[in-house]
Each structure stands twice: as C-alpha cells, then as structure tokens.
Amino acid sequence: MPREQQQREEAPPGYVPPMSPEEVAAVEALLCYEFKDKSLVGLALTHGSFYLPYRSGDATYERLEYLGDAVLTCLVSREVFLTYRDLPPGPLTRLRAANVDKEKLARIAVDHGIHRFLRHKAPKLEEQIADFVKELCQYEYHSNGLLDAPKVLSDIVESLIGAIYLDSKYNQELVWQVFRKLANPLISLETLGKHPVSELLEFGQKTGRIVDISKDGWVKDTKVDVFVDGVLVASATYAQKKEIASNRAAKAALDKLKEKSGQSDVLSAPGEAPEPLDELGRAGALELQ
Amino acid sequence: MPREQQQREEAPPGYVPPMSPEEVAAVEALLCYEFKDKSLVGLALTHGSFYLPYRSGDATYERLEYLGDAVLTCLVSREVFLTYRDLPPGPLTRLRAANVDKEKLARIAVDHGIHRFLRHKAPKLEEQIADFVKELCQYEYHSNGLLDAPKVLSDIVESLIGAIYLDSKYNQELVWQVFRKLANPLISLETLGKHPVSELLEFGQKTGRIVDISKDGWVKDTKVDVFVDGVLVASATYAQKKEIASNRAAKAALDKLKEKSGQSDVLSAPGEAPEPLDELGRAGALELQ
Structure with missing residues (x-):
C-alpha cells in the first residue's frame, strides 16, 4: 500500500496502546489521585500523532479535554465568585480566564512535569515545548500574552481533569482538590497583570x-x-x-x-x-x- | 439635587427590594425547587434598571448569571459527552452551544413564564420580549440564528441556575434535575439544525x-x-x-x-x-x- 494511503487509514477504533503501570503510577502520584479505571490515564495523555502512520482514531485525549475544560471553567468560576464577593462579572471573568487559559494550564503541565508523559510522534511538539519551558521562568505568574504556550500542554491538563471527573463519578470537590494543588498559586486580583x-x-x-x-x-x-x-x-x-x-x-x-x-x-x-x-x-x- | 446627578447615585449596597412570598413561591413552583435562602430568588430576577432613578448597584442578577452560565456549560457538556460516546469535540461543542445559547435559554424562560417575574424598569425590554415571544412559535427547537433573543431572558435562566447551585451548596445533580426539566426537550443530534x-x-x-x-x-x-x-x-x-x-x-x-x-x-x-x-x-x- 502506498505510504500516503496508509497514513489515511484509521487507527483501530477504541484501541489505546497501554501505558506501563509504572508510568500510570507516576502520573497518579503527581496528580495526588488514584484512578479506578487506569486506562483513562493513557487516553488522557495520547495525542493524535501517536497513531502515526495511522490516522488518529477516536482514542485520543480530545473528548476528555472537552469535558475537562468545561469542568475547570465551572470550578474556577465558583472559586473566584466566592473569593471576591463584591466583584462584578467583568473582572470575575478576567480572573477566571487567567486561571484556566492556555498559558496557565501549560504552566501547570510544565511545573509538575506532566508534559513528560505526553504520548505523541510529532517532533515539532518537542521543540515548541522546549522553547516554552525555557521562556517560562521569566514570568512569575503569567506573561499576559507574551508567551506562545503550546496548546497540547493545556490540552493534557484539561483531559486529565476530565478523566478524574469521569473516574470519580463527577465528584467536583475531588476534582477541585486536585486542580487547586496543581494550580497553586492561583492568580488573584493582586497578581493579575494587564x-x-x-x-x-x-x-x-x-x-x-x-x-x-x-x-x-x-x-x-x-x-x-x-x-x-x-x-x-x-x-x-x-x-x-x-x-x-x-x-x-x-x-x-x-x-x-x-x-x-x-x-x-x-x-x-x-x-x-x-x-x-x-x-x-x-x-x-x-x-x- | 438635579435629576441627572441623582440618577448617577448608587443604589444602597447589598439591598435587594424584597419579592412577595407569593411570587417567590410561584417561581419555586415553576422551577420545582424550594430555596433555603429565599432572597436569592429576588436577586436572580433583578435587572439593573430596577433601581432607577438610582444607578444599579451590586444587587442585580449579574454575578449569579456569571456563575450559572459556567455551571450550565459544565453540566450540558457532561450530558452530551455521555449521550454521544463516539462524537468528536467539534460536534459535541455545537450540540452543547445549541442547548445553552441565548436563544435556547430565552426559550426556556418564555416556555415556563419565568420572564413574568423579571424585575426591571426598562420599557424597551418589554417590547423586545413581546417581539421574541411572537416569533418563537415559528421554530420548533431553535431558529439557528434567525431570531434575536433578548439577552435578559437567557440571563435570568442562568442566574436562577446559579442561585440554585449556591443555595444547594453546589449540588450539581440537583441543578441538572431542575435544568433538565426546564430545557425539555434538549436539542439532540437529530434536532440540531444548520x-x-x-x-x-x-x-x-x-x-x-x-x-x-x-x-x-x-x-x-x-x-x-x-x-x-x-x-x-x-x-x-x-x-x-x-x-x-x-x-x-x-x-x-x-x-x-x-x-x-x-x-x-x-x-x-x-x-x-x-x-x-x-x-x-x-x-x-x-x-x-
């Protein structure tokens, strides 16, 4: 089969190449969360390129990322709502955004070494991540638009959060506990830049x-x-x-x-x-x- | 005091003009939810213009709306995620949007008569709502961008959802129960228009x-x-x-x-x-x- 055609063939449906038990345990340790369904860990860390030369199928982190993004937005909304009892919606929205945007979540991935467990076959991603890691330390909390955070890094934080939400049968307090620890310190009104x-x-x-x-x-x-x-x-x-x-x-x-x-x-x-x-x-x- | 200057004065902080117990009970009945903190009902239904000739202060539905929006997005994300187990994030996002966007939520307000409890002093809102109500019946599920739904109607659905989330101490299953009933039928892959x-x-x-x-x-x-x-x-x-x-x-x-x-x-x-x-x-x- 010509290589081009081969590349367009779908990966076998629903199949997630397993992650070693050691790796799963390492991810659980850094999240401070033990999964009932261990296969969710591998799924949450699998980028589409991992299936090359097949076309990425349904077994990538994308659906979990979709779920995790919504859960995080809800929980961070609640947090800033309860922390700033008189703040109008405009600033509440800016505070929430700073705590769940691409850069903040990518920073979390790097701070905790989550990116080392990303499963992919796209060499360009490694370069982008390396550049980001190098520049990150220049900004204590957030660069406010000066850094180009690789989306894949925020994606896997969201997908892991989505995985925990699923695995814990939608236990938002447990999800919040995990995220609160990972995201420490949250960006506050005092540290929110312009x-x-x-x-x-x-x-x-x-x-x-x-x-x-x-x-x-x-x-x-x-x-x-x-x-x-x-x-x-x-x-x-x-x-x-x-x-x-x-x-x-x-x-x-x-x-x-x-x-x-x-x-x-x-x-x-x-x-x-x-x-x-x-x-x-x-x-x-x-x-x- | 000249009238103009008077208009700029803030409403007394934190003061929400009370809603009659009969009205509160009517809102509770249509939501199928009984509030522990009855003052949340009035707050969730108070538009900024209600304080005229004062400038609207902090006691409007806006903060609750911010919270409710995030909660709804999370719960509807979960619902479509679990209903369509193989659907990629793109269509999941479209399905979610159709179920929480301005028109769908405004439709819920009208279907259940929630808009009759809105507290405001902006005659223009009444006109906008009347126009919307008149045109709504032309579209069974959603007009897909043909109707101009008044934002105030979706706002009060979100703020009531935010109020229930707060009042129930963040009980998302209870919130979902209330919304699921109000939103019936949810827009599905089959009824999602283009x-x-x-x-x-x-x-x-x-x-x-x-x-x-x-x-x-x-x-x-x-x-x-x-x-x-x-x-x-x-x-x-x-x-x-x-x-x-x-x-x-x-x-x-x-x-x-x-x-x-x-x-x-x-x-x-x-x-x-x-x-x-x-x-x-x-x-x-x-x-x-």
Whole structure:
C-alpha cells in the first residue's frame, strides 16, 4: 500500500496502546489521585500523532479535554465568585480566564512535569515545548500574552481533569482538590497583570496620544510596529503568531515609554488629575509597578 | 439635587427590594425547587434598571448569571459527552452551544413564564420580549440564528441556575434535575439544525458557485444581500443587528435556491457523487429536509 494511503487509514477504533503501570503510577502520584479505571490515564495523555502512520482514531485525549475544560471553567468560576464577593462579572471573568487559559494550564503541565508523559510522534511538539519551558521562568505568574504556550500542554491538563471527573463519578470537590494543588498559586486580583495591548491603548486614551499598533507588515517580515503620535516607538517580530508579535511590540513600547521618563508618571498626561480606579478597582494601573 | 446627578447615585449596597412570598413561591413552583435562602430568588430576577432613578448597584442578577452560565456549560457538556460516546469535540461543542445559547435559554424562560417575574424598569425590554415571544412559535427547537433573543431572558435562566447551585451548596445533580426539566426537550443530534450562513457557504464550496453575503450596505439601510455567481438571490433587513440580517438573508437565499429547483438535489452540483457525511456524521445534510 502506498505510504500516503496508509497514513489515511484509521487507527483501530477504541484501541489505546497501554501505558506501563509504572508510568500510570507516576502520573497518579503527581496528580495526588488514584484512578479506578487506569486506562483513562493513557487516553488522557495520547495525542493524535501517536497513531502515526495511522490516522488518529477516536482514542485520543480530545473528548476528555472537552469535558475537562468545561469542568475547570465551572470550578474556577465558583472559586473566584466566592473569593471576591463584591466583584462584578467583568473582572470575575478576567480572573477566571487567567486561571484556566492556555498559558496557565501549560504552566501547570510544565511545573509538575506532566508534559513528560505526553504520548505523541510529532517532533515539532518537542521543540515548541522546549522553547516554552525555557521562556517560562521569566514570568512569575503569567506573561499576559507574551508567551506562545503550546496548546497540547493545556490540552493534557484539561483531559486529565476530565478523566478524574469521569473516574470519580463527577465528584467536583475531588476534582477541585486536585486542580487547586496543581494550580497553586492561583492568580488573584493582586497578581493579575494587564494585557500589554490594553495597557498601551489605555495609555493612548488617557494621554490623548495616538497609538497605532501596525500589523500591516507582519505577513512580509513577521514584524509589528508601534507608533505613538506617528513616531516609531518599538517593534517586535514573531513568525508563528501575529497576536504574540503584537503583544510583544506593545510591551516593548510600554517599556520604552516608562524608561524614557524614568518616572512613575510617564504614562499620565501632564497635570492630570489623580488616577481613577481601573476596572478591577485598583488605582494607578497605568503607572510603573 | 438635579435629576441627572441623582440618577448617577448608587443604589444602597447589598439591598435587594424584597419579592412577595407569593411570587417567590410561584417561581419555586415553576422551577420545582424550594430555596433555603429565599432572597436569592429576588436577586436572580433583578435587572439593573430596577433601581432607577438610582444607578444599579451590586444587587442585580449579574454575578449569579456569571456563575450559572459556567455551571450550565459544565453540566450540558457532561450530558452530551455521555449521550454521544463516539462524537468528536467539534460536534459535541455545537450540540452543547445549541442547548445553552441565548436563544435556547430565552426559550426556556418564555416556555415556563419565568420572564413574568423579571424585575426591571426598562420599557424597551418589554417590547423586545413581546417581539421574541411572537416569533418563537415559528421554530420548533431553535431558529439557528434567525431570531434575536433578548439577552435578559437567557440571563435570568442562568442566574436562577446559579442561585440554585449556591443555595444547594453546589449540588450539581440537583441543578441538572431542575435544568433538565426546564430545557425539555434538549436539542439532540437529530434536532440540531444548520446555521444558514454555514449551509450557504457549504453549498458554494460543494457546487463551485461563488457565494457573496454582502454586508457593505447594512449601515446605510440595514440590508444584507446574497449574491450567487454575481446574481442577487435574496436580501434581508434587520436594523438591530447585522448578524441577524445576514442569517436571515442566507436563509432566504437557501429557500429560493431550493424552491427554484423544486428538487432535493438542488444544492448538489450536477453529476456529483453521493453526499459525503457531514461533520456530525449525517448524510445529505445539504439536501432538502
């Protein structure tokens, strides 16, 4: 059979190549959860590429990831709802997002070495993971859009959570216990950073300066430029994703603007009234940290 | 105090004007759930405008809505996950969305008369609700983007679900019992319709015809036109939302194309091979129903 055709053949339905009992035990140990159905562990850690040269069949982590994502969103919603009893839905949603987004979950995978158990045959994934691991330590809690977290890492955290939810017969308190430990420390109102693009646009609004994050040239040379009042302030290049390039350019521009004045009032208009509270009720959100 | 300034004053914090015991009991009866904390019922049904001429404070349904939305998403995810054991995440997500989206939840509010207990002072809401109620009966399960469901109606279903989740100390099985009864019948793979814009674009791809849904004129005259191979096939106007106008124009175009041929193969290219399965594994999805 020609190789191309062979690659399109489905993997045998429902078959999950077993994981060794030692590996299963290692995953259970790092999750602090013992599975009744051990086969869920292998399933939750199996990427579609694992079946090469077959086409990936139904036995990958994708359905568990779908379930785990919904369970996590619910439990983290409850947590921030109960922790911040007066916070309106807008900031609640931002806090929830920061605790269940791709980067936070990918960080959890790396922090606990969950990524070492991922079963795949896509060498490119290894590179992406290695790059992410290298850059991760630069940001204590969250990069707010500067890091390009590999989706596969957040996927397997969600799929393992989905697996625990299933295995425990939908015991959300048990799932929460596991996640709470893995995710420690959760991002709080105090550690929730600002997205650099929002921060830069707010700066423009507050100071009456015209901020232009120009992505026109990205397709040509993967570069995004930031102009303030028509003057080029900073640029960043990132070939894989335009959004990451924009976020990095915005961050570089903010750093330049702050450095230039060397003062905390750099991002305020001259003679401006005291800073209003930002949407999270924190004062001086645009000033130097 | 001038009226304008008075309007900006916050409502007293945490104060929820009480709901009569008769009304609370009526809501409990229609939910088949008896609240321990009766004040949650009033809170879940209080729109920001209820505090006029004060500015709405913290005592509105918004936080409960945020919580209920997350809980519902989780429980409906589980339901479709368990019902369709081989379905991939894409169709699972579509099925979930159809059962928790604005229209489905607004339909639940109307079907059970929950909207009659909404506390607000925004006459425009009454109009929107009345329009929606009038049009609803045209669609057995879901209009798939043709109806403009008032968000306030889905909000109060979510907030009541959030209130039950809180009141029952996070008892998801109890919440599910209540929702399952309210939402009956849930939208299944068999009753899940197609979104008219997707259906029209698929038709273009399959038949090699150029479909253009032109929204350029919407701002001027709230009209969206559909061209197939450069010929105007149908139009629709809807002033409130461009998206609804587009969906209605796409639906009108599909109806025209089907009517024109009067045959079930209208949406297939001539001499085409038998229909492939669509993403939900159903054959002939583009043919006449």
